[in-house]
Amino acid sequence: AQTVTQSQPEMSVQEAETVTLSCTYDTSENNYYLFWYKQPPSRQMILVIRQEAYKQQNATENRFSVNFQKAAKSFSLKISDSQLGDTAMYFCAFSDNDMRFGAGTRLTVKP
Amino acid sequence: EAGVTQSPTHLIKTRGQQATLRCSPISGHTSVYWYQQALGLGLQFLLWYDEGEERNRGNFPPRFSGRQFPNYSSELNVNALELEDSALYLCASSFTGYNTEAFFGQGTRLTVV
Structure with missing residues (x-):
């Protein structure tokens, strides 16, 4: 079964700064999609x-971007x-x- | 276009009773997913229905069951409720296939007392 691991239960960042949330997954499939969801x-x-797994280029949406490393999952x-x-x-x-979803990371942006 | 709708919004049941939660997917979506989210925790996969059939289920006891109707709406039934079943139950829908985004409803907050 596929598993998704988010190793950071909580993170915080100062307003205007940059933060990176990590995620690893396990699969034997070659074609798949990856997503990040936000729950306010x-x-x-x-x-x-x-992110489509067959695309090497990392997806970007305005201030949000991913670092997709397929070999490292x-x-x-x-x-x-x-x-x-x-x-x-x-x-x-x-x-x-x-x-399937990871356990989630609670992000707090501090003023 | 209407999004994924879930009913009821809140549900209070007594231990041992049965609960029925409902989900209407976005028009055109054939896949419906059910997830349990205990307070402050992540999403636990419950069930996946597609084209009227159960395609996969998570690691939950058989008292968690459901079905998908010909119009692709879905019910989640929880029998013999236990206090630990208190959680937010989220429904999501998508087109069939791995490459499609899942759209979520607002959830049903089930409280077992």
Whole structure:
């Protein structure tokens, strides 16, 4: 079974600084997708960014970017210019058919 | 376009009772996923339905069950409720396949007393 590991239960960052959240996964598949979801205090899950495994280029969405290392099965999320509204739980997810999530990292952006 | 809708928003049950949670996917989506999120914790995979069939289930006892209807909506049933079943239950839907984003509902907060 596929597993997703987020080794950082909690992180904090000063407003306007950069933070990186780590994620590793385990799979024997070659074709799959990876996602980062954000869950703010409202509890609504929101997609932040997605990465296709067959693409070598790292995905970028405005202040959010990933470092995808397929051989190492690593998929980290970098948040640049952190904003107070980035405070949330962040979940890494893996999908090759069904979708599995990591345990989450609680990120706090401090003013 | 309507998003994923879950009902009820909140549900309070007594230990030993049964709970039924409902989910309506986004129009056109055939896959429905159920997750349990205990307070402050991550998402635990419960069930995946696609095209009316159960495709996979997580490491939960058989008293957690569900079904998907011809219109792709889904029910999650929890029998013989235990206090530890208190959690936020999230439903997500997507198109079939690994390369599609899952869209989440707002969740059902189940409290077992």
